[in-house]
Amino acid sequence: MSTETTSIMSSATMMVFMDKTKAHDDNVSEQVRLEDQHETVVHAMGGKALYAPINLTKPGLRILDSACANGRWIKDLIAASQVKHEYVGTDVVESLYPSPPPEGVHFLNQSIKEPFPEAWNATFDLVHQRLVMAAAGPERTPTYVVQNLANLLKEGGWLQMVEVATTPLPQNPVSQNQYIDMLDTLYANLYAGTKYKKSNLWSTLPEEMKAAGLKNVEKREVIVSYGAAVADPYIRERSLRTAVAGVPNFLSVLRKMPRDIWKSEWDDLESRLYTDLKEKGGYTKYIVTWGQK
Incomplete structure (x- = not known):
C-alpha cells in the first residue's frame, strides 16, 4: 500500500464511527456503546476513572475531558468528588452531549x-483524553496532540491519556486472537508509512509527555476482561456488548482496503466473537499514561 493511500485511510475507522454517530440525532446505539465501554474499562481500572494523583478534595479545580463523547x-x-469543580467537555459530535x-x-x-x-x-488543573488518538x-502527530494538551495545564496540573494496545495477549484463547489479529492488521496498515510509524498509539506517549515538558510521567498497563472472563454479571454483559459493537465499523474500513488484506474468517466475525467471548472470555490491554506540568 502506498504512503498516500495509507495516510488517507489512517483515520478512516474513527471517521466511520463519527459519521455514523452524526447521522442519528438520538444516537441511541452509540450512547449504549459509550456507556458499556466506559463501565467495562473503569471496572478493569479498579473502579477508578483517574490514576493521576491530583487532589480532588481541593475545591474549584478546572478539569477538561478532551474527546468527551457523552460526558x-x-x-x-x-x-x-465531594466538592464542586468546573468541568469542560470537548468533542466533535455535539449531539452526544447530555441535555441539559x-x-x-x-x-x-x-x-x-x-x-x-x-x-x-x-x-486547567487536570486534562483527560481517552481512545481518540487514532x-x-x-494531519496531526502524537507530538502535536500531546503538546496541545500539555499547553492547557497550569503549573502542577496533570495530563492523563488512555489508549488501547493492539498486541495479542497470551491470556486469550486462540479463537479470540483472530479478533486481536484483525485490529493489529488494521492499525499496522493504517499507520505504516504515516507520521505515526507505530500501530500502538500509546507507545510513544511517555516520551511525548516528557518532550512536552511534563514531569513525574508514569504509565500503567490495565488488562480489560470481556465476557466469561468477567466475574461481575453486570459488567460481563456490558463487556460483551462493547466488544462486538465496533466490529462492523472496523470491517467496513477493511473492506475498502486492498483485497490482500482481507481474511475470509472475518466474514462472520461479529457473531463468532460474541459466542467466543461469552463462552471463553477474552482480554485486551489498555495503557494509562499520566504526567505533571
Missing part, C-alpha cells in the same frame, strides 16, 4: 486536530 467520564468524576448538561459542566465543540482556544492555555492522523 460519562466527567459524570464519574463529579460523583467521586450537569451543573458546573460546559460542553464545547473542539477537534484534537485543531489548536485549543489560546485563552485556555495554562488554565482520529488525529494523518
Whole structure:
C-alpha cells in the first residue's frame, strides 16, 4: 500500500464511527456503546476513572475531558468528588452531549486536530483524553496532540491519556486472537508509512509527555476482561456488548482496503466473537499514561 493511500485511510475507522454517530440525532446505539465501554474499562481500572494523583478534595479545580463523547467520564468524576469543580467537555459530535448538561459542566465543540482556544492555555488543573488518538492522523502527530494538551495545564496540573494496545495477549484463547489479529492488521496498515510509524498509539506517549515538558510521567498497563472472563454479571454483559459493537465499523474500513488484506474468517466475525467471548472470555490491554506540568 502506498504512503498516500495509507495516510488517507489512517483515520478512516474513527471517521466511520463519527459519521455514523452524526447521522442519528438520538444516537441511541452509540450512547449504549459509550456507556458499556466506559463501565467495562473503569471496572478493569479498579473502579477508578483517574490514576493521576491530583487532589480532588481541593475545591474549584478546572478539569477538561478532551474527546468527551457523552460526558460519562466527567459524570464519574463529579460523583467521586465531594466538592464542586468546573468541568469542560470537548468533542466533535455535539449531539452526544447530555441535555441539559450537569451543573458546573460546559460542553464545547473542539477537534484534537485543531489548536485549543489560546485563552485556555495554562488554565486547567487536570486534562483527560481517552481512545481518540487514532482520529488525529494523518494531519496531526502524537507530538502535536500531546503538546496541545500539555499547553492547557497550569503549573502542577496533570495530563492523563488512555489508549488501547493492539498486541495479542497470551491470556486469550486462540479463537479470540483472530479478533486481536484483525485490529493489529488494521492499525499496522493504517499507520505504516504515516507520521505515526507505530500501530500502538500509546507507545510513544511517555516520551511525548516528557518532550512536552511534563514531569513525574508514569504509565500503567490495565488488562480489560470481556465476557466469561468477567466475574461481575453486570459488567460481563456490558463487556460483551462493547466488544462486538465496533466490529462492523472496523470491517467496513477493511473492506475498502486492498483485497490482500482481507481474511475470509472475518466474514462472520461479529457473531463468532460474541459466542467466543461469552463462552471463553477474552482480554485486551489498555495503557494509562499520566504526567505533571
